[in-house]
Amino acid sequence: MKNIYIIGVGLIGGSFALEIKTKYQNTRIFGIDTNQDHIKEAISLKVIDESATYGDLPQADLVILSIPVDAAVKELPKILNAIADTTLVIDVGSTKKPICEAVELHPKRRNFLATHPIAGTEFSGPKAAIRDLYRHKTNIICEVEKTAFKLQEKALRLFSELGMRIRYMNPDAHDKHIAYVSHLSHISSFMLGKTVIEKEKNERDIFDMAGSGFASTVRLAKSSPDMWTPIFKQNKTNVIETLEEYIINLTHFKDMMQSDDFESIYNEMKNTNHIKDILEGIA
Amino acid sequence: MKNIYIIGVGLIGGSFALEIKTKYQNTRIFGIDTNQDHIKEAISLKVIDESATYGDLPQADLVILSIPVDAAVKELPKILNAIADTTLVIDVGSTKKPICEAVELHPKRRNFLATHPIAGTEFSGPKAAIRDLYRHKTNIICEVEKTAFKLQEKALRLFSELGMRIRYMNPDAHDKHIAYVSHLSHISSFMLGKTVIEKEKNERDIFDMAGSGFASTVRLAKSSPDMWTPIFKQNKTNVIETLEEYIINLTHFKDMMQSDDFESIYNEMKNTNHIKDILEGIA
Numbered sequence: 221m222k223n224i225y226i227i228g229v230g231l232i233g234g235s236f237a238l239e240i241k242t243k244y245q246n247t248r249i250f251g252i253d254t255n256q257d258h259i260k261e262a263i264s265l266k267v268i269d270e271s272a273t274y275g276d277l278p279q280a281d282l283v284i285l286s287i288p289v290d291a292a293v294k295e296l297p298k299i300l301n302a303i304a305d306t307t308l309v310i311d312v313g314s315t316k317k318p319i320c321e322a323v324e325l326h327p328k329r330r331n332f333l334a335t336h337p338i339a340g341t342e343f344s345g346p347k348a349a350i351r352d353l354y355r356h357k358t359n360i361i362c363e364v365e366k367t368a369f370k371l372q373e374k375a376l377r378l379f380s381e382l383g384m385r386i387r388y389m390n391p392d393a394h395d396k397h398i399a400y401v402s403h404l405s406h407i408s409s410f411m412l413g414k415t416v417i418e419k420e421k422n423e424r425d426i427f428d429m430a431g432s433g434f435a436s437t438v439r440l441a442k443s444s445p446d447m448w449t450p451i452f453k454q455n456k457t458n459v460i461e462t463l464e465e466y467i468i469n470l471t472h473f474k475d476m477m478q479s480d481d482f483e484s485i486y487n488e489m490k491n492t493n494h495i496k497d498i499l500e501g502i503a
Numbered sequence: 504m505k506n507i508y509i510i511g512v513g514l515i516g517g518s519f520a521l522e523i524k525t526k527y528q529n530t531r532i533f534g535i536d537t538n539q540d541h542i543k544e545a546i547s548l549k550v551i552d553e554s555a556t557y558g559d560l561p562q563a564d565l566v567i568l569s570i571p572v573d574a575a576v577k578e579l580p581k582i583l584n585a586i587a588d589t590t591l592v593i594d595v596g597s598t599k600k601p602i603c604e605a606v607e608l609h610p611k612r613r614n615f616l617a618t619h620p621i622a623g624t625e626f627s628g629p630k631a632a633i634r635d636l637y638r639h640k641t642n643i644i645c646e647v648e649k650t651a652f653k654l655q656e657k658a659l660r661l662f663s664e665l666g667m668r669i670r671y672m673n674p675d676a677h678d679k680h681i682a683y684v685s686h687l688s689h690i691s692s693f694m695l696g697k698t699v700i701e702k703e704k705n706e707r708d709i710f711d712m713a714g715s716g717f718a719s720t721v722r723l724a725k726s727s728p729d730m731w732t733p734i735f736k737q738n739k740t741n742v743i744e745t746l747e748e749y750i751i752n753l754t755h756f757k758d759m760m761q762s763d764d765f766e767s768i769y770n771e772m773k774n775t776n777h778i779k780d781i782l783e784g785i786a
Binding site: 338339340341342357358360387394397398400401402404405406407408409410411412413414415416417418419420426427428429430431432433434435436437438439440441442443445446448449450452453456459460462463464465466467469470471473474477478480482485486487488489490491492493494495496498499 | 621625643670677680685693699701710711713714717721728729731733735736742743745753754760771
C-alpha cells in the first residue's frame with residue numbers, strides 16, 4: 221500500500237494514519253477534510269503528509285472513511301464513483317445498516333468493506349489521534365461476502381498489522397447489539413452529567429466532592445455531539461428500545477427504594493456484580 | 504500515635520493501615536473484623552499486625568471505623584463506650600447524618616470525628632487495600648466543632664500526612680450532594696449493567712463488542728452490595744430525588760428521539776460537554 225487517503229482526520233482516522241505510517245514503509249498519507257483547520261493541524265502534528273481532494277482518489281490504494289455517520293452515508297457513493305478498480309474503501313462508523321444500504325446497488329460495492337473498530341476515546345479532532353489505539357481491540361466487519369476477495373485480504377492484513385481481532389456480523393445484529401453495549405452508555409453518561417450539572421449549577425464547590433467513580437461514569441459525556449447525534453438518529457429504533465429498558469430498570473430500583481425493599485436491592489446489585497467476569501479483557 | 508485500631512479491614516480501612524504504617528514510625532496496627540478470614544488475610548498481606556477485640560480499645564490512640572454504614576451506626580456508640588479519654592475515633596462512611604445523629608448525645612461525642620474520604624475503587628476486602636489511595640483526594644469533615652480540639656488536630660495531621668485536602672460541610676448538605684456525585688453514579692452503573700446483561704444473556708459473544716466506554720460506565724456495577732445497600736437505605740430520600748431527576752432526563756431524551764428532534768439532542772449533549780471542565784482535577 222502506497223497511497224492512503226484518510227477522509228476525516230479526527231481521532232479515528234488520524235489514529236489509523238499514525239499506525240499505518242509506523243507499520244508500512246513508503247506510504248504517503250493524504251488527508252481530506254471539510255475542516256481546513258483540521259487538515260493544517262493534522263499536517264503539523266505529522267498525522268498526515270498532505271491535503272488532497274476527491275479528484276486524487278483514483279491514485280488511492282486505500283481510503284479510510286472516518287467522518288460522522290450521516291455524512292458517511294452521503295459521501296461513500298461519491299467516493300466509490302471516484303476510485304480506481306483496485307482501491308479498497310473502508311468505513312469505520314458506529315452504525316452499519318444505513319451505510320450498507322446506501323451502497324447496496326453501487327457498481328463499486330465490491331471495493332467497499334463495512335467495519336466498526338471498537339476503539340476510541342472521549343476526545344476528538346486530529347490532536348486526539350493516538351498511536352496503538354487499535355491494538356487488541358475488536359473490529360466488527362459486516363457483509364464481508366460483498367467485498368472483493370482480494371480487497372478483503374488487503375483489509376485483514378492491515379487489521380492484523382494493527383493488532384486487531386476480527387468478528388463478523390450482519391448489519392442488523394451489529395446495530396441492535398451495539399445500541400446496548402455502546403450507544404446506551406453514552407446516553408446514560410450524558411444524562412448523568414446533565415442531572416448533576418443542573419442540580420449543582422449554583423454550588424460549583426460541590427464538584428470537589430466528586431471522586432473517580434463519578435468521573436468514570438460521566439467520562440463519555442465529554443464525547444462529540446457532532447459524532448453522536450447522527451449515530452442516535454441512524455440507530456433510532458434500537459437506541460429507543462435500550463433506553464426504554466434502562467428507564468424501566470431505574471424506575472424499578474426507585475420503586476424498591478420507596479417501598480423499603482432493600483433485600484431486593486441487594487439482590488439486584490449482587491446479580492449484576494458478575495459484570496466483573498464479562499468485563500474481563502475489556503480495556 | 505502508637506496503637507491504631509482498624510475496625511473493618513477492607514479496602515478503605517486497609518488502605519489507611521498501609522499508609523499509616525509508612526508514614527508513622529513504631530505504630531502497631533490492630534484489626535477488628537467480624538469476618539475472621541479477612542483478619543487472617545489482612546495479617547498475611549501485612550495490612551495489619553494482629554487481631555484485637557473491643558476489650559483492647561482503651562489502649563487505642565486512633566480508631567478508624569470502616570465498616571458498612573448500617574453497622575457503623577450500631578457499633579460507634581459501643582466503641583465510644585470502650586475507648587480512653589484521649590482516643591480519637593474516625594468514621595469514613597458515605598453517609599454522615601445518621602452516624603452524627605447516633606452519637607449526638609453520647610458522653611464521648613468529642614472523641615469522634617465524622618469524615619468521608621472521597622476515595623475508593625470498585626473492589627473490596629483486605630486484598631483491595633492499596634497504598635496511596637488517599638493522596639490528593641478530598642476528605643469531607645462534618646460537625647468538626649463537636650470534636651475535641653486536640654483530637655481535631657491529631658486527625659488533621661494524619662490527613663495531611665496522607666496527602667488529603669479537607670472540606671468542611673454539615674451532614675445534611677453532605678448527604679444531599681453526595682447523592683448526586685456518588686450514589687446516583689452507582690445506581691446508573693448497576694442498572695446499565697443489568698439492562699445489558701438481561702438483553703444479552705443468551706448471546707455472550709456480544710460482549711466482544713463492548714469497548715472501553717462501556718467498561719467505564721459500568722465499572723461501579725462491580726461494587727459491593729454489602730457496602731452499598733445500607734448507603735442507599737440511609738440516604739433514601741436524597742437518592743430517590745436524584746433518581747427521579749435522572750429518569751426525567753432520560754425520558755426526555757427518549758421523547759426527543761421519538762419525535763426526531765435531533766437538534767435538541769445535539770444541544771443537550773453540547774451543553775453537557777462542559778463536564779470536561781468540571782472533571783478537571785478529578786482522578
